[in-house]
Amino acid sequence: MPISILMYHDVLAPEVFSASTQNIYTITTTTFQDHLAEIARSKLPVLNILELLDGINNQSLPASGVVLSFDDGCYGNYQHAYPLLRERGWPGVFFVSTGIVGTDRGISWAGLKEMSQNGMSIQSHGHSHRRLEGLSAEEVDRELINSKQLLEDNLGTTVDALSLPGGGIPFNLESYARKTGYRLVATSIPAVVDNATSVFDVPRLAVKNRQTLKEFSEMIHGNESWVKYENTKYRLKNTLKSFLPQWLIESRHRK
Ligand SMILES: [Zn+2]
Numbered sequence: 001m002p003i004s005i006l007m008y009h010d011v012l013a014p015e016v017f018s019a020s021t022q023n024i025y026t027i028t029t030t031t032f033q034d035h036l037a038e039i040a041r042s043k044l045p046v047l048n049i050l051e052l053l054d055g056i057n058n059q060s061l062p063a064s065g066v067v068l069s070f071d072d073g074c075y076g077n078y079q080h081a082y083p084l085l086r087e088r089g090w091p092g093v094f095f096v097s098t099g100i101v102g103t104d105r106g107i108s109w110a111g112l113k114e115m116s117q118n119g120m121s122i123q124s125h126g127h128s129h130r131r132l133e134g135l136s137a138e139e140v141d142r143e144l145i146n147s148k149q150l151l152e153d154n155l156g157t158t159v160d161a162l163s164l165p166g167g168g169i170p171f172n173l174e175s176y177a178r179k180t181g182y183r184l185v186a187t188s189i190p191a192v193v194d195n196a197t198s199v200f201d202v203p204r205l206a207v208k209n210r211q212t213l214k215e216f217s218e219m220i221h222g223n224e225s226w227v228k229y230e231n232t233k234y235r236l237k238n239t240l241k242s243f244l245p246q247w248l249i250e251s252r253h254r255k
Contacts, residue, residue, distance in 0.1 A: 003222070004222045005205065007204040007206045009025035009207075012076050035207070050160070053161070060195075068092045071165075072095070072097055073098075073101060073125065075106060085120070093120070096122055112151075132170040160184060161186065164185065174200040189234060190227060191205075192205075205219050
């Protein structure tokens with residue numbers, strides 16, 4: 001059995017959540033608690049991002065497990081997801097777009113520091129949240145370097161991992177990542193992870209608010225047909241997306 005890396009986004013209290021106005025990736029605390037209970041029931045180990053990285057590099061990943069990742073750095077991650085993870089003593093990896101830190105939507109530097117001192121890993125999701133494949137080489141460098149530097153300076157930690165804003169994959173991604181000092185890149189391509197996975201092309205499974213708990217269970221167990229179906233859907237959607245203008249994709253993702 002493989003490792004499933006779950007890709008969460010914002011987590012909101014049920015009373016402020018509305019399925020019609022949130023984007024498909026935002027879930028409620030109730031759903032999140034159901035997920036954590038399901039993981040506990042499954043007895044799958046919850047790995048941190050460095051265990052995953054070392055496991056791939058040393059070809060020593062456990063036979064099964066989950067990684068809980070969160071994109072963007074939204075305030076709900078600090079307010080809701082982090083305390084619930086801490087209660088269970090489980091690690092989470094939070095990929096933060098540094099441009100959002102300290103804004104109305106984002107976690108403050110103090111909040112990120114508190115999280116990193118309490119078992120959470122804070123990593124990069126670029127600075128401005130622009131999709132990297134639409135940018136010049138200099139702009140990609142800046143997104144990767146600035147966000148890493150800001151996180152390291154403010155948190156006193158080492159940033160090793162990057163998750164791609166909007167899932168956009170720039171040409172020559174691995175050389176950008178190596179050059180700017182990243183050791184792992186997480187994509188939004190739905191697939192599971194094993195010892196054969198490339199550290200610069202680590203797939204994840206997106207958590208969406210319309211998924212059932214049964215689907216969630218298939219996701220954490222890396223159910224082959226479920227993952228295959230999601231992968232096909234993603235690739236089709238991405239082909240269609242390549243015909244849409246960037247601003248439309250960004251506005252759909254960030255809503
Ligand atoms: Zn994002």
